[in-house]
Structures are given as C-alpha cells and as structure tokens.
Amino acid sequence: MTAIKTREEQKDWYLSQFRLFESSLNGDAGQAIHSLRTAAIERFSELGFPTSKSEEWKYTNLASIVSTPFRLALGKADVPAGTLDGIPFPRLVFVNGTFSREYSSTTAGNESLTMASLPEAAKFHPELIRDFLGRYADVRTQAFSALNTAFLYDGAFILVRRGAVIEEPVQLVFISTDREEQCIAFPRVLIIAEENSQVKIVERFKGTGGNTYFNNIVGETILGPNAVVDHYRIQQESENAYHVSHSHVHQDRGSVYSSTAFLWGAALSRHEVRAVLNGEGGECRARSLYLGKNRQHSDIHTVLEHAAPRCQSHQLVKTMVDDEAHGVFSGRIVVHPDAQKTNAIQTNNNLLLSESAAVDTKPQLEIFADDVRCTHGATIGKIDEEGLFYLRSRGIDEQQARNVLTYAFASEVLESVAIDDVRREMDERLHRQFRF
Amino acid sequence: MLEVRNLHAGIEGTEILKGINLSVKAGEVHAIMGPNGSGKSTLSQILAGRKTYTVTEGEILYEGENLLNMSPEERAHRGIFLAFQYPVEIPGVSNMYFLKMALNSIRKAQGMEELDAMDFLTLVKDKISLVNMDEALLRRPVNAGFSGGEKKRNEIFQMAILEPRLAILDETDSGLDIDALRIVAEGVNTLRSEDNAIILVTHYQRLLNYIVPDYVHVLMNGAIVKSGGRELALELEEKGYDWLKEEAQPAPAV
Numbered sequence: 001m002t003a004i005k006t007r008e009e010q011k012d013w014y015l016s017q018f019r020l021f022e023s024s025l026n027g028d029a030g031q032a033i034h035s036l037r038t039a040a041i042e043r044f045s046e047l048g049f050p051t052s053k054s055e056e057w058k059y060t061n062l063a064s065i066v067s068t069p070f071r072l073a074l075g076k077a078d079v080p081a082g083t084l085d086g087i088p089f090p091r092l093v094f095v096n097g098t099f100s101r102e103y104s105s106t107t108a109g110n111e112s113l114t115m116a117s118l119p120e121a122a123k124f125h126p127e128l129i130r131d132f133l134g135r136y137a138d139v140r141t142q143a144f145s146a147l148n149t150a151f152l153y154d155g156a157f158i159l160v161r162r163g164a165v166i167e168e169p170v171q172l173v174f175i176s177t178d179r180e181e182q183c184i185a186f187p188r189v190l191i192i193a194e195e196n197s198q199v200k201i202v203e204r205f206k207g208t209g210g211n212t213y214f215n216n217i218v219g220e221t222i223l224g225p226n227a228v229v230d231h232y233r234i235q236q237e238s239e240n241a242y243h244v245s246h247s248h249v250h251q252d253r254g255s256v257y258s259s260t261a262f263l264w265g266a267a268l269s270r271h272e273v274r275a276v277l278n279g280e281g282g283e284c285r286a287r288s289l290y291l292g293k294n295r296q297h298s299d300i301h302t303v304l305e306h307a308a309p310r311c312q313s314h315q316l317v318k319t320m321v322d323d324e325a326h327g328v329f330s331g332r333i334v335v336h337p338d339a340q341k342t343n344a345i346q347t348n349n350n351l352l353l354s355e356s357a358a359v360d361t362k363p364q365l366e367i368f369a370d371d372v373r374c375t376h377g378a379t380i381g382k383i384d385e386e387g388l389f390y391l392r393s394r395g396i397d398e399q400q401a402r403n404v405l406t407y408a409f410a411s412e413v414l415e416s417v418a419i420d421d422v423r424r425e426m427d428e429r430l431h432r433q434f435r436f
Numbered sequence: 437m438l439e440v441r442n443l444h445a446g447i448e449g450t451e452i453l454k455g456i457n458l459s460v461k462a463g464e465v466h467a468i469m470g471p472n473g474s475g476k477s478t479l480s481q482i483l484a485g486r487k488t489y490t491v492t493e494g495e496i497l498y499e500g501e502n503l504l505n506m507s508p509e510e511r512a513h514r515g516i517f518l519a520f521q522y523p524v525e526i527p528g529v530s531n532m533y534f535l536k537m538a539l540n541s542i543r544k545a546q547g548m549e550e551l552d553a554m555d556f557l558t559l560v561k562d563k564i565s566l567v568n569m570d571e572a573l574l575r576r577p578v579n580a581g582f583s584g585g586e587k588k589r590n591e592i593f594q595m596a597i598l599e600p601r602l603a604i605l606d607e608t609d610s611g612l613d614i615d616a617l618r619i620v621a622e623g624v625n626t627l628r629s630e631d632n633a634i635i636l637v638t639h640y641q642r643l644l645n646y647i648v649p650d651y652v653h654v655l656m657n658g659a660i661v662k663s664g665g666r667e668l669a670l671e672l673e674e675k676g677y678d679w680l681k682e683e684a685q686p687a688p689a690v
C-alpha cells in the first residue's frame with residue numbers, strides 16, 4: 001500500500017485492518033467487549049484523524065501518521081537481550097502490544113493487588129471489566145482513543161483493593177521491537193484504585209530498533225475516595241517511532257493522582273492527560289519533562305476538569321528543545337459552576353537550546369465558578385547568561401556550563417519523583433545526555 | 437600582575453567606565469571604594485570576562501598578556517577569581533559537585549591531575565572549617581535558597597578551594613554581621629601571599645579594619661579620582677565621598 005492521501009482512504013484502510021483483526025479474534029468476537037469495538041471503529045470512521053483545524057491539535061502536524069498505512073502488529077517477537085535489565089518485579093511486559101507471560105509476574109485474585117493482562121482479568125473480574133473498561137476513555141470526541149478502542153484486545157489491568165497500600169512500584173513495560181516496517185500497536189491500561197488504597201505505577205515505553213512504528217495508547221485510571229495513585233511514564237520510544245498516548249483519569253473525593261512523564265524518545269509524540277476531579281477535595285498533579293533534539297516533535301496536552309468543590313490541580317511542564325526540535329504545551333483547565341474553592345496552578349517553562357528549535361505554549365482557562373484561584377504562567381527563554389558567566393568564571397568551559405544549566409533547568413521535575421530508583425535512573429539519563 | 441590602562445567600557449552605547457588606570461603587583465592588596473553606581477561591579481566583572489560590557493578603549497594586561505582576549509574560563513584557569521556581589525543560584529546541582537567540577541577544570545587546564553572524590557573531600561573538610569560554613573550547604577544546590585550571608589561565605593569557600601592568584605571580591609562584606617566579616621577577612625588573609633594579589637571592592641571601610649590594604653582607590657562616576665594608602669579609607673569614612681566630587685570632574689581646559 002502506498003501513502004494514504006484522502007480521508008476516505010484513511011477510513012477504508014483502518015476498516016480493512018479492523019476486519020482482519022476481527023477475523024483473528026475467532027470466537028472472542030461474540031463478547032460484550034466487541035460491541036465496544038464496533039461502536040469505536042464506527043466513531044473513528046466518522047471522526048477521522050484530527051487536523052490542525054482542531055483547536056486541540058493546532059500545533060501538531062499529523063500528516064506522517066495519517067498518511068502511513070500502518071499494519072496491526074501480529075505474531076510473537078523476541079526481546080533483545082538486556083532490554084529488561086534493571087526493571088524490577090512486579091511487572092507486566094508487553095511486546096509489540098501483546099502480553100508476554102514469560103517476562104511478567106502476574107497476581108490474580110490477590111487480596112490487595114491484582115495485576116494481569118486484560119484477557120486474563122476478564123476471567124477473574126468480568127464485572128469490573130464490564131463496568132470500567134472504556135467507561136472514561138472519551139471515544140466520542142477523541143479519534144485516537146476511538147481507534148485504540150476499536151482494536152482493544154490486550155493490555156494491562158491493575159486493581160488495588162480497598163485500603164491496600166502497595167509499597168513496591170508496579171512496572172508496566174511496553175516494548176516495541178524491530179520488526180516489519182510500519183506496525184501499529186494499541187496498548188491499553190486500566191487501573192482501578194479502590195477507596196483508601198495507594199499504589200505507585202511506572203509505565204515504560206521502550207523501542208529496541210530503528211523502524212517506524214506507531215503506538216496508540218489509551219489508559220484509564222479510576223481513583224476511589226481518598227485513593228492515591230503515583231503514576232510515572234518513561235517514554236523511550238525509538239527515534240523513528242510515533243507515540244500518541246491518551247490518559248483518562250477519573251477521581252473521586254479526596255483522591256490524589258500524580259502523573260510524572262519523562263518524554264525522551266519518538267519522532268513525534270503526544271502525551272495527553274485528561275483528568276476529571278469529580279469529588280470534593282481531590283488533587284491532581286501533572287508534571288512532564290520533554291527533551292527534544294534533532295527533528296523531534298512532542299506535544300503535551302492536558303485537560304483538567306474541576307467538577308467538584310475544593311479540589312486542587314498543579315501542573316508543571318518543562319520543555320527543552322535543541323537542534324530543530326519542536327515542543328508544544330497546551331493546557332486546559334475547566335472549572336465547573338459548583339467547583340468553588342478550586343485551586344489550579346499551571347506552570348510551563350521552556351528552554352530553547354538552539355536557534356532553530358521552537359515551542360508553542362497555550363494555556364486555556366474556562367472558569368464557570370466565582371470563588372476560585374487559577375494561576376498560569378509560561379516562560380520561554382534561553383540559557384541564562386548570568387548563570388553561564390558564573391560557571392565559566394569558575395573555570396568550567398562554556399559547553400559544560402551550558403550542559404550544567406540545562407540539567408539544572410530539568411532537575412525540578414526530578415525532585416518530585418518519589419521512587420528513588422526512578423529518580424536515580426532519570427538523573428543518570430540526564431547526566432548522560434548532558435555529559436557531566 | 438595586573439595592568440589596567442585607560443579602560444573605557446559600557447553597555448549599549450552608555451559609557452560606564454571612563455578611563456580606569458590600575459596597577460596591581462603580586463603580594464599587594466588593593467581596596468576599591470566608591471558610592472553605589474560608580475562602576476565597581478562593572479570593573480570587577482570585566483576583569484573576570486563578562487561580555488555584557490563592551491570595552492571601547494584601553495587595555496588590560498594580566499601577567500603580561502592581553503586579558504581581554506581570554507574567555508572567562510581561561511582567566512579562571514590562569515588564576516583569576518571573582519567573588520560575586522550577587523552569586524547565582526543553580527538549582528539541582530549540588531555545591532559539592534559544582535566545586536569539584538570547577539576545581540578539576542582548573543587543575544586539568546594547569547596540567548595537574550584531577551582530584552578524586554576522596555582527596556576532594558579531604559580538601560573540602562579542611563577548607564570549610566576556615567570559613568565556618570555549615571556542611572549541610574555542601575549537599576544543597578548551589579546558592580539555592582541560601583541566605584545573603586551564606587552566599588557570601590560560599591564565595592569565600594570557593595575561593596579557598598580554588599586558591600586563585602588574583603582574587604577580586606565584589607562587596608563580599610555587604611550585608612554581613614561582624615562575625616561573618618571576620619570570617620571573610622580570615623579567608624582573604626589566608627590567601628594573602630607574596631605570589632597572590634587581591635582586589636577588595638567595598639563601600640565601607642570596616643572590612644579594612646580586618647584586611648589592611650596596601651592601596652585604596654576611590655572610584656566615582658567610572659573613574660579613579662583618588663588613590664592613597666589605607667589612611668584614605670579612614671578619611672572617606674569621616675568625610676564621605678562628596679568632597680571628592682569636584683575631583684571627579686574633568687580638569688578644566690586652560
């Protein structure tokens with residue numbers, strides 16, 4: 001198949017992929033979940049991929065994704081040695097979108113924590129899958145979420161039972177191996193943290209080769225009353241990869257959700273967090289760090305909806321772009337009429353490391369309540385000349401001084417990482433990148 | 437060691453330094469005094485290599501070589517150190533790490549072996565007692581959240597570690613209490629030797645009770661209007677700067 005040119009071809013292509021997928025399901029196509037899929041592929045056909053006319057996709061040109069005839073990743077693939085080094089258990093590993101039992105540790109029916117693949121979870125907790133899978137992913141308006149849902153099969157399921165406090169971070173690893181060109185995978189994550197439970201989750205995306213592939217990811221995270229979920233994402237896709245991730249979060253009263261994303265890889269990536277603070281006193285923190293080089297493009301998009309009184313949201317987005325890289329941040333805060341005493345803070349700092357690098361930043365506040373505190377601030381700057389002079393006056397050469405200050409800029413996101421191993425790993429990664 | 441000849445410098449077309457002449461020999465301590473805005477920090481920063489200022493006339497020789505051609509790091513490698521009036525905060529990078537990087541950059545440039553972690557620690561322990569600085573500050577990010585006094589001590593601590601040949605202290609005494617002032621003075625007096633030179637920028641004479649300078653220069657409106665021995669500092673203390681104002685005017689044409 002040559003490049004896809006029209007919207008009609010786009011629709012036809014994914015419909016044909018869907019039929020292939022459907023036939024590979026055999027008997028499974030009879031399940032309740034399949035009506036979710038068929039509704040989703042229909043919706044995707046109506047929506048098509050977003051264009052730059054859409055306000056939410058204004059600064060990201062999707063032409064390369066749209067025009068590529070991606071094929072479903074099929075068959076088993078080997079994981080190159082060393083790929084999983086340093087990633088501790090408990091963990092669930094997915095290779096090209098498919099669950100790999102061999103590398104994973106599952107617990108099902110455990111009193112406090114269940115971690116399993118989605119098909120497995122459907123056996124143990126059919127009622128939870130029925131009630132929550134696809135419930136908060138916005139298939140109606142989000143084309144990528146619709147497409148993911150149409151091809152929904154495998155994925156990670158995490159259930160933390162009422163009152164359980166899980167100490168060991170749960171690791172989710174999505175590996176993309178070098179396989180045929182132009183494969184597409186649809187990783188899916190469902191996290192349910194029941195009332196008063198606490199869990200830390202580390203989600204990793206790792207590419208092991210140089211081929212073009214597309215990971216279209218959807219996550220749904222549901223927090224019961226007073227639940228605490230600390231969610232890390234380490235995106236290390238290959239340099240020719242496309243990565244579009246939609247994370248839909250639903251929070252009950254008093255719950256605390258933190259999302260911390262380190263975006264290192266992919267040619268083009270979208271990191272989207274859509275959280276609804278649906279109960280009184282909830283808190284949502286969203287932090288991201290993006291380091292773009294070469295011709296990378298990364299788009300960070302947040303939609304934080306304050307739908308209940310006395311909730312807080314804190315956002316910190318730090319972007320550093322070098323070479324001809326491009327960074328986008330658009331953050332929308334919506335405060336519903338009855339969400340009084342809302343406290344929403346959004347900070348976006350951008351560092352331009354080269355003349356040809358660029359960033360676009362756009363806050364968007366929609367406030368329908370009167371007793372609220374919303375602040376947002378964005379800065380775009382170069383390396384601070386005064387800091388540079390200070391370091392150089394101590395004998396540190398210019399390049400190294402620049403590296404130190406770039407690292408210093410990034411370090412604020414590291415400080416909030418509550419898992420020592422992850423913080424150390426990201427710190428080392430930064431040091432390696434900035435060679436000091 | 438340092439020869440500043442007819443130095444004119446400014447920023448965006450505004451002249452700040454209007455013909456400075458200054459000669460500093462090894463072993464000497466020079467105090468530069470003057471009211472706020474007279475150009476003391478500008479001179480200090482130009483000596484350390486700040487490129488924000490444009491030198492429009494004159495020259496600076498350091499150990500016989502053209503200083504103006506050297507990058508800030510090269511100057512540091514050759515032994516120039518500036519204690520900043522406003523030290524810069526660097527989040528995320530520990531004081532210790534920063535200092536080790538600085539010291540090893542200088543050692544490397546001087547053809548000396550880099551210090552390993554152990555040797556560096558020994559050196560740090562030795563020097564930190566000299567400036568009576570809290571050891572906790574070593575692990576904290578450089579100057580981030582430090583009090584004014586802590587920042588100044590940290591500058592002196594860096595100086596003690598780097599052991600410069602020419603140290604320029606830009607109002608290191610400002611905002612310090614007497615105890616801190618003594619510590620700064622001790623740091624400077626320890627460095628003082630026949631091979632080294634020190635330029636103390638201050639606008640109070642009280643520091644000079646602890647560090648006795650060989651020369652005192654008064655900088656006003658971008659020019660050195662009077663030079664003398666330490667008694668000039670006492671005179672300034674007594675009479676202020678106003679009486680020197682006339683001398684700051686260019687001599688009338690005859």
Ligand SMILES: Nc1ncnc2c1ncn2[C@@H]1O[C@H](COP(=O)(O)OP(=O)(O)O)[C@@H](O)[C@H]1O
Nearest residue numbers: 447452470471472473474475476477478479488
């Ligand atoms: N970066 C700068 N931009 C504009 N003006 C400056 C700058 N640095 C210094 N000046 C001006 O030069 C003059 C001398 O300043 P400075 O050297 O800081 O004086 P001092 O240290 O003696 O108080 C002042 O009028 C000051 O406003």
Ligand SMILES: [Mg+2]
Nearest residue numbers: 476477521607
């Ligand atoms: Mg000054």
